[in-house]
Amino acid sequence: MEFDADAVFDGAKIAGDISFNQAEISGRSLFREVKIGGNGSFDRMKVRRRVVFERAEIDGNAWFDRMNVGGRAVFDGAKIGRDACFTGMEIGGYFSFDQVGLGGDARFDRAHVSGSASFRGLRVGGQVSFPGAAFEGAALIGPMVCGRTLNLSEAVFGGAVTMEAAAAAVRCWRTRWASTAALRLRYAAVDLSDAVVEYPLSITARSRPFIVDGEELDESGLMDAGVRVMSLRGVDAAHLVLTSVDLTECLFAGTIHLDQLRLEGRYTLAAAPSGLRRRGMRPVRWTPRRTLAEEHHWRAARGWGADGWTPAPRGEEVQEPAALAPVYRQLRKAFEDGKHEPGR
Known part of the structure; x- marks a missing residue:
């Protein structure tokens, strides 16, 4: 399927499934406010300029695996009933996933975003996964709610990162922070095993719910627990600051420069x-x-x-x-x- 110019489907309504697999679009691909009653498949879709799914509604699963966009990709306000997969996605410009709601999981395995990225107001009933993803520009992850695990394992953040998340767990196995990063969390059990911290990284337990556009994010599916750091093994703690976290179960053996770790606020040891x-x-x-x-x-x-x-x-x-x-x-x-x- 090829389009020599723009592909415009704004406001379209599809009762069942839709497939744009391997579609090639020379201009823009516009799916604003499209409604899909079944699954939406956009695997390997190539868009030279930008792709827009603002306020789109997909009742089933949505697949964007290996989607390639030369410019911006905007999904603000989209609603996906089940899972959304962006495995191997390539975005040449800005990626915006603000105010998106998902009933299932969101997967961004090995995704590559050359510009900045935003996930403000994201609400996911399952887990959010970024294993092996690379963000070259600044990344704003949240405020967001993740019903299960926020997995950043082996992800690479080349620009400054601000992450605000209410999640059951945050996994940062071998995550590489190549710029400054601030993680403000609620509820989460945090595992930093073998993370690479090249610049200041702060992890802070937030006491109050996150607010987006004047409204508190719904955290009703999460258990009432404080932020617990579970492991610092293999981490160089010289740039690490922990504020008001629970260290009762934390594994310290194997931490590098542990004597330079900064602990602030109230913290708990076993x-x-x-x-x-x-x-x-x-x-x-x-x-x-x-x-x-x-x-x-x-x-x-x-x-x-x-x-x-x-x-x-x-x-x-x-x-x-x-x-x-x-x-x-x-x-x-x-x-x-x-x-x-x-x-x-």
Whole structure:
């Protein structure tokens, strides 16, 4: 299917499925306010100038895999009943996904956006995935609500990033931040394992819901939990700032420059079990103190789980005291440099 000029379908209504697979459009591709009662397939569609799906409604799934757009791509206000897939998408200019609502998942695996990108007001019932995606310009991700996991694993952000998200989890395995980044989160369990932090990266727990255009985003599908950092393993913490986060379950062993980590606001570390315990005929009382999650794992593995020490998650390697001692020293220095008192 080829169009020598613009392809205009503004306001069109299609009762069932529609397919524009491998369509080639020399000008613009306009689908403003189109209504599709079934699935919409636009795989490998090539548009020389720009593509516009503003306020489009697709009741089923929407596929835009390997779509190639020379200029801008605008999906503002679109509604997709089930999943939306943009795997391998190539956008030469600006990508706008503002105020989009999806009933299922949104996948942007290996997507490449040469310009800036915006996901302001995005609402997704399932998960949002960016594994291997590359954003060369500035990226505004949110405010948004993600009912499940916001997956940024192996994504590359070449420009400044501002991310505001209410999500069940935020996964940043091997994510590369090649410019400054500010993550303001609600509810999420955050995993930064092996992330590459080249410039200042801040992660802040936000206490109040996000507001877009004067209205609070609906977070009703998310469990009421604080922001928890689950792992910093493999991360260079020299540029990392954590504010008001829960570190009770955080894995620190293997963090680089942990002594340069900045902790601000209120934060929580795992506590040693309290109260008097009995080991055979001998009473035992653990000293009240802040501990690493990894010490909990080691002591539980030695048979002290009944005393209140938390076992390691399934499949997690238990660290020995020789590996944990330098972690304690570096973390202590980070506390002291940040003017935190020992008992805080």
